[in-house]
Amino acid sequence: MPSPGGHHGGTLAAIALVVALGAAGATAAALKLRREREADALAARLTQGDPSRGPAIALQYGCAGCHAIPGIRGPGGRVGPPLADLGARVYLGGRLTNTPGNLIRWIEDPRAVDPQTAMPTTGISKREARDMAAYLLTLR
Numbered sequence: 001m002p003s004p005g006g007h008h009g010g011t012l013a014a015i016a017l018v019v020a021l022g023a024a025g026a027t028a029a030a031l032k033l034r035r036e037r038e039a040d041a042l043a044a045r046l047t048q049g050d051p052s053r054g055p056a057i058a059l060q061y062g063c064a065g066c067h068a069i070p071g072i073r074g075p076g077g078r079v080g081p082p083l084a085d086l087g088a089r090v091y092l093g094g095r096l097t098n099t100p101g102n103l104i105r106w107i108e109d110p111r112a113v114d115p116q117t118a119m120p121t122t123g124i125s126k127r128e129a130r131d132m133a134a135y136l137l138t139l140r
């Protein structure tokens with residue numbers, strides 16, 4: 001005689017395990033999403049820019065032609081340094097300390113900071129430079 005629940009007990013435990021694992025997965029995904037949202041909000045606050053506009057701007061002004069930038073499909077140029085870990089850099093263009101304000105300044109007009117720099121002034125507006133800086137600051 002099969003004991004009542006013996007077989008079922010195992011099945012229920014398996015179902016409980018699957019449900020628990022599913023919940024853990026959903027929690028991890030939610031946490032990742034929250035971290036991304038927080039990074040976006042912080043970058044927006046530091047720059048008064050909108051990070052979501054970064055990719056379009058990087059293509060429009062050729063940033064992605066000279067720099068490898070995560071999340072932006074471009075030729076992945078090697079003319080300028082990759083901008084992946086920009087948030088961790090100490091100096092910009094070897095001259096400016098890496099603060100949000102200096103990043104915006106550099107992006108808007110690098111030749112005003114250093115007339116000798118190989119990075120051209122691209123004609124990007126202040127507003128767009130803020131958006132681009134916000135995007136770059138979300139990269140960690």
Ligand code: HEC
Pocket residue numbers: 058061062063064065066067079080081083086089091092093094106107114116117118119120122124132
């Ligand atoms: C013609 C190639 C070229 C284009 C286009 C270009 N850059 Fe650059 N960029 C460079 C080079 C070269 C440097 C290194 C300059 C130096 O150290 O003097 C640089 C440096 C930088 C830096 C500083 C990085 C560091 O670690 O010092 C940032 C930020 C940056 N570029 C962002 C941008 C953005 C945003 C755009 C688009 C608006 C852009 N660049 C367009 C070539 C380019």
